[in-house]
Amino acid sequence: xxxxxxHATAGDSLGAPPPAYRTWVATLAATxxxxxxxxxxxxxxxxxxxVWCDKGPYYFWTCKIAGKTVCHALSRTQYDHLKRAIxxxxxxxxxxxxxxxxxxxxxxxxxxxxxxxxxxxIGELHSIYVPFGFSRSSRPSxxxxxxxxxxxxxx
Numbered sequence: 398x399x400x401x402x403x404h405a406t407a408g409d410s411l412g413a414p415p416p417a418y419r420t421w422v423a424t425l426a427a428t429x430x431x432x433x434x435x436x437x438x439x440x441x442x443x444x445x446x447x448v449w450c451d452k453g454p455y456y457f458w459t460c461k462i463a464g465k466t467v468c469h470a471l472s473r474t475q476y477d478h479l480k481r482a483i484x485x486x487x488x489x490x491x492x493x494x495x496x497x498x499x500x501x502x503x504x505x506x507x508x509x510x511x512x513x514x515x516x517x518x519i520g521e522l523h524s525i526y527v528p529f530g531f532s533r534s535s536r537p538s539x540x541x542x543x544x545x546x547x548x549x550x551x552x
């Protein structure tokens with residue numbers, strides 16, 4: 398298996414990544430634990446023996462796994478760790494999105510691509526394509542918007 402490098406090679410026409418890109422790579426390298434989902438701390442109000450009282454707080458983590466929403470009860474310590482891991486994951490995802498945007502921009506702007514076609518106007522297409530049943534002399538003038546099948550089904 399070959400491993401790609403972030404560093405420019407001798408024949409690389411992109412050149413070295415900009416300083417911002419290197420900062421993003423360093424940010425990703427410093428990322429610790431990550432986790433998707435969200436955590437919540439809820440206090441529930443319940444009626445016990447006819448008196449309303451606050452119960453909790455209760456800590457929950459929710460996440461989509463295989464298209465299903467999963468909810469898991471947590472301890473206070475688990476809640477604290479997951480809160481940091483989720484914040485790190487969100488920062489990582491934003492950083493990766495910035496890196497993808499910068500990479501795409503660099504590739505499209507610095508690497509030669511295919512030449513774009515000159516798009517034809519409607520009138521130019523009429524001079525090339527003559528619908529069945531029409532002669533070249535019966536085609537409409539340039540810029541005329543018409544249904545090419547109306548002459549065929551008019552009978």
